[in-house]
Each structure stands twice: as C-alpha cells, then as structure tokens.
Amino acid sequence: MKRILVATDGSVLSGKALAKAIELARQFDARLTIVNVMDVVPVGQSLRRFVAAELPATTLQPVPLSLLNSYGISSVDSVEALDSQSRAVAQLVSDRILANAQATAEAAGIKGVDTVSAAGDPAREIVAAVKAAGADLVVVGRRGLGGLNELVLGSVSQKVLHHAAADVMVVA
Ligand SMILES: Nc1ncnc2c1ncn2[C@@H]1O[C@H](COP(=O)(O)OP(=O)(O)O)[C@@H](O)[C@H]1O
Numbered sequence: 588m589k590r591i592l593v594a595t596d597g598s599v600l601s602g603k604a605l606a607k608a609i610e611l612a613r614q615f616d617a618r619l620t621i622v623n624v625m626d627v628v629p630v631g632q633s634l635r636r637f638v639a640a641e642l643p644a645t646t647l648q649p650v651p652l653s654l655l656n657s658y659g660i661s662s663v664d665s666v667e668a669l670d671s672q673s674r675a676v677a678q679l680v681s682d683r684i685l686a687n688a689q690a691t692a693e694a695a696g697i698k699g700v701d702t703v704s705a706a707g708d709p710a711r712e713i714v715a716a717v718k719a720a721g722a723d724l725v726v727v728g729r730r731g732l733g734g735l736n737e738l739v740l741g742s743v744s745q746k747v748l749h750h751a752a753a754d755v756m757v758v759a
C-alpha cells in the first residue's frame with residue numbers, strides 16, 4: 588500500500604477516519620492524501636436566473652429591484668457579492684479543515700502528506716481525487732456532518748463505496 592486517501596468533512600466520524608488512515612499510513616509506510624470537498628451552493632445563483640433579462644427556464648417576469656429591496660437585497664451587484672463571499676467562506680472552512688488534518692497527520696509522524704480542496708458533489712470529487720492521486724485505499728467515515736440518524740451509511744460514503752477505483756474502508 589503506497590498511498591492512502593482520506594476524505595474529511597470536519598465531522599467527528601471523519602476524524603475517526605483520519606485517525607485510522609494515519610494508523611494505516613504508519614504501518615504501511617504509505618503516503619497520505621487528505622481531501623475536503625466544498626459542497627456549498629452559491630446563494631445568489633438561483634436568484635440571478637430570475638433577475639436576468641432572459642429567462643429561458645421559466646415563465647416568470649424578471650425580478651424588479653423594488654422586490655429585491657423588499658427582501659433586504661440592495662442590488663443585483665450584492666447578489667454577485669453574496670456568491671463570492673459564500674465561496675470565500677467555504678474556502679476558508681475547507682482550508683482550516685485540511686490544515687488541521689494535515690497537522691494531526693504530521694504530528695503523528697506521517698511524511699509526504701498532501702491536501703486537496705475541491706468543490707462540487709463530494710462523492711464525485713472524492714472518487715476523482717482517488718484516481719488523480721493513484722491511491723490504493725480510500726478511507727471515509729460511516730457518517731459525516733449530515734446527521735440523518737436513520738441512515739446507517741451516509742450518501743457520500745455509500746457513493747464512494749460504489750464508485751471508487753480503490754479499496755474502500757468505512758470507519759464506524
Ligand atoms: N464534503 C466532504 N468532503 C470530504 N469528505 C466528505 C465530505 N462529505 C462526506 N465526506 C466523507 O464521507 C463520510 C460520510 O459522510 P456522509 O456520507 O456525507 O454522511 P452524512 O449524511 O452523515 O453527512 C464522512 O465521514 C467523510 O469521510
């Protein structure tokens with residue numbers, strides 16, 4: 588086993604996945620890639636569709652500024668600004684999650700720790716990162732930040748299990 592990839596959303600269970608990945612990387616003298624995927628939908632994106640003059644996907648009239656104002660939005664510009672701010676916040680959080688996980692791995696003596704911050708559908712991006720890193724094993728938590736207790740497996744761990752081109756370990 589040469590390279591282990593661990594996916595973390597910053598949740599407690601993904602922390603257990605990280606601990607397991609560190610333990611295995613140590614035992615196999617493997618390299619470690621830590622991945623976090625930002626799955627934030629830009630808040631202004633849907634609104635911008637309705638504000639635009641062309642509305643191919645709807646029969647609604649364009650949203651007038653007065654209506655935006657009554658919802659506390661000062662202008663179309665602020666809709667755009669909201670998007671770039673939400674992206675920046677997501678990046679900040681992703682960077683913090685990754686820096687924290689990297690520091691934990693390095694403190695445990697793992698050499699050659701890489702981090703990947705991606706954006707989009709988490710499972711799809713994790714599967715792509717497994718391929719790009721050429722990982723032999725991908726480690727995920729059984730559940731993450733979602734908190735739908737009736738599910739035994741979260742949807743991300745489930746999709747990674749089905750689609751990753753590597754061995755998959757789901758940490759309980
Ligand atoms: N955005 C993400 N970035 C990286 N890893 C993730 C992300 N979301 C989930 N994971 C991985 O998948 C595991 C299971 O999470 P998930 O399937 O989303 O369950 P839940 O529905 O409880 O959030 C997490 O412990 C983590 O290892």
Ligand SMILES: [Mg+2]
Pocket residue numbers: 596731732733741743
């Ligand atoms: Mg989740």
